Amino acid sequence: MAAREPNRSAEQLETRHRILREAATLFADKGYAATTTREIAAAVGVQQPSLFHHFGSKQEILDSLLRVSIEVPAATLKALVRQEGSPAERLMAHLFLDARHILSCPYNLLGLHADDVLLGDFGRWRAKLDELHRGIRRLVRSAVQEGEFVAVEPEFAQWTLTGGTLAVIRIHGGAPRPRPDRTAWQASRLLTRMYLARPETLDACQRGASEIVDRIRAEATPEDSPADKPKAKEKVKEKEVAP
Amino acid sequence: MAAREPNRSAEQLETRHRILREAATLFADKGYAATTTREIAAAVGVQQPSLFHHFGSKQEILDSLLRVSIEVPAATLKALVRQEGSPAERLMAHLFLDARHILSCPYNLLGLHADDVLLGDFGRWRAKLDELHRGIRRLVRSAVQEGEFVAVEPEFAQWTLTGGTLAVIRIHGGAPRPRPDRTAWQASRLLTRMYLARPETLDACQRGASEIVDRIRAEATPEDSPADKPKAKEKVKEKEVAP
DNA sequence: GTCTATACCACGATAGAC
DNA sequence: GTCTATCGTGGTATAGAC
Numbered sequence: 001m002a003a004r005e006p007n008r009s010a011e012q013l014e015t016r017h018r019i020l021r022e023a024a025t026l027f028a029d030k031g032y033a034a035t036t037t038r039e040i041a042a043a044v045g046v047q048q049p050s051l052f053h054h055f056g057s058k059q060e061i062l063d064s065l066l067r068v069s070i071e072v073p074a075a076t077l078k079a080l081v082r083q084e085g086s087p088a089e090r091l092m093a094h095l096f097l098d099a100r101h102i103l104s105c106p107y108n109l110l111g112l113h114a115d116d117v118l119l120g121d122f123g124r125w126r127a128k129l130d131e132l133h134r135g136i137r138r139l140v141r142s143a144v145q146e147g148e149f150v151a152v153e154p155e156f157a158q159w160t161l162t163g164g165t166l167a168v169i170r171i172h173g174g175a176p177r178p179r180p181d182r183t184a185w186q187a188s189r190l191l192t193r194m195y196l197a198r199p200e201t202l203d204a205c206q207r208g209a210s211e212i213v214d215r216i217r218a219e220a221t222p223e224d225s226p227a228d229k230p231k232a233k234e235k236v237k238e239k240e241v242a243p
Numbered sequence: 244m245a246a247r248e249p250n251r252s253a254e255q256l257e258t259r260h261r262i263l264r265e266a267a268t269l270f271a272d273k274g275y276a277a278t279t280t281r282e283i284a285a286a287v288g289v290q291q292p293s294l295f296h297h298f299g300s301k302q303e304i305l306d307s308l309l310r311v312s313i314e315v316p317a318a319t320l321k322a323l324v325r326q327e328g329s330p331a332e333r334l335m336a337h338l339f340l341d342a343r344h345i346l347s348c349p350y351n352l353l354g355l356h357a358d359d360v361l362l363g364d365f366g367r368w369r370a371k372l373d374e375l376h377r378g379i380r381r382l383v384r385s386a387v388q389e390g391e392f393v394a395v396e397p398e399f400a401q402w403t404l405t406g407g408t409l410a411v412i413r414i415h416g417g418a419p420r421p422r423p424d425r426t427a428w429q430a431s432r433l434l435t436r437m438y439l440a441r442p443e444t445l446d447a448c449q450r451g452a453s454e455i456v457d458r459i460r461a462e463a464t465p466e467d468s469p470a471d472k473p474k475a476k477e478k479v480k481e482k483e484v485a486p
Numbered sequence: 487g488t489c490t491a492t493a494c495c496a497c498g499a500t501a502g503a504c
Numbered sequence: 505g506t507c508t509a510t511c512g513t514g515g516t517a518t519a520g521a522c
Contacts, residue, residue: 030276030358030359030362031275031276031277032274032277033359034275036515037516038516046487046489047490048517049488049491050489051517052516052517056517058515058516114358114359115353115357116274116276116359119272150436152433153414159410160406160407160410163402163403163410164406166406167403167406190393190438191437193393193437194436258505258506279498280497280498281498289505290506292499292500292501292509295498295499299499300498301497
């Protein structure tokens with residue numbers, strides 16, 4: 001089957017995916033505004049106007065990436081607040097899930113946290129991101145009040161912690177990593193330790209966080225949990241139509 | 244004296260300073276590439292071509308800001324490596340001096356750390372910044388080897404620590420702060436604590452760092468140390484020529 | 487779905503009067 | 505030193521053939 005004509009829809013998805021991938025890398029390197037549609041097209045290997053068959057505008061490309069970058073963490077944070085567990089445990093769970101998301105994401109999300117992206121016509125995403133930051137600050141405040149964390153301004157803690165997530169992106173770029181869980185736990189351990197009043201409780205905190213993560217994963221993906229293993233769909237570079 | 248004609252050079256410096264100030268704020272908000280010279284001019288209150296009397300190009304404005312943003316920290320780090328003290332103490336001294344510099348700088352340096360700034364025609368600054376980061380990684384590595392720090396990848400530590408400095412900028416923006424020393428010590432304490440193997444040694448570490456800072460200040464500014472108190476030159480908003 | 491050709495606009499920068 | 509007027513370039517996006 002499908003010998004009659006090439007699988008057009010699969011091909012389109014493939015091109016669309018490659019546009020997002022190359023655009024994300026360029027945005028990470030040079031920023032959104034400094035990246036031209038010609039550069040994106042050249043990286044993908046098509047002519048510049050061809051991009052506009054897949055996306056209505058340059059902003060729409062960015063929009064698709066922002067959806068990946070912001071909506072997933074926002075959803076997991078929302079799931080977090082409904083979970084049991086101490087503030088520090090829940091915060092650590094969030095840090096882990098955030099790092100985990102980055103490490104398994106096929107796009108380099110670094111450029112999407114730049115400031116030129118989140119103003120202008122992107123108020124929608126800015127608002128979502130602010131909500132995310134507020135949630136983190138709330139967890140920090142609780143942890144400080146309950147004595148789990150040392151005294152720290154929630155805003156400072158929030159920026160250092162989200163900055164820590166950026167550090168994960170900087171080091172591991174796009175390109176999914178071999179052992180994302182291990183790396184994500186390492187990062188979240190160090191970041192949590194930063195404010196833990198009694199650092200010797202870090203292991204216990206991680207156990208609590210791990211349970212929260214398990215519960216969220218169980219309730220969030222009842223149908224499938226494809227982020228864990230598959231690793232398929234990586235090396236498909238070129239296709240040939242029937243001769 | 245000087246009644247004959249208005250002090251032209253002082254006026255020029257004033258306009259030049261305001262251009263840098265407004266440009267820095269806009270770069271911090273929207274990124275360098277996304278900021279237009281018309282916006283800068285509007286913020287300053289002049290017409291767009293007037294900028295080009297003070298700066299040869301838009302890049303030259305950025306260049307002047309990068310000089311402030313990168314050369315000062317690079318110089319202090321260079322001074323640091325010649326000082327006595329343990330790696331953790333020297334690193335803490337660097338974190339303090341960096342935060343201190345930001346808090347007393349009249350420009351919002353946030354946008355200058357964006358990636359769109361440090362590629363393209365700004366290889367010179369990129370190289371300087373890389374050197375700075377390498378110096379930090381070297382200190383981290385030493386601190387880990389000597390057991391002062393927990394085991395951590397130097398690259399991750401470097402990005403979280405420089406990210407912490409960015410957090411200081413994000414919170415305190417441009418505009419010099421009332422008690423910069425206090426704020427800078429708070430930030431550097433929290434950031435150092437993140438990796439300190441024995442957090443209870445934080446106070447001792449700060450004492451060591453403080454001594455290093457004093458020595459650097461003594462040798463770096465033999466003629467004057469104007470960063471500490473003066474606070475002058477703040478509210479000069481408008482001038483009037485002789486009627 | 488990709489191509490070539492091109493419209494259209496906003497940007498950085500210059501010229502020259504005041 | 506600032507203004508008005510304007511140039512040339514390079515950007516996003518569209519039209520229409522294949």
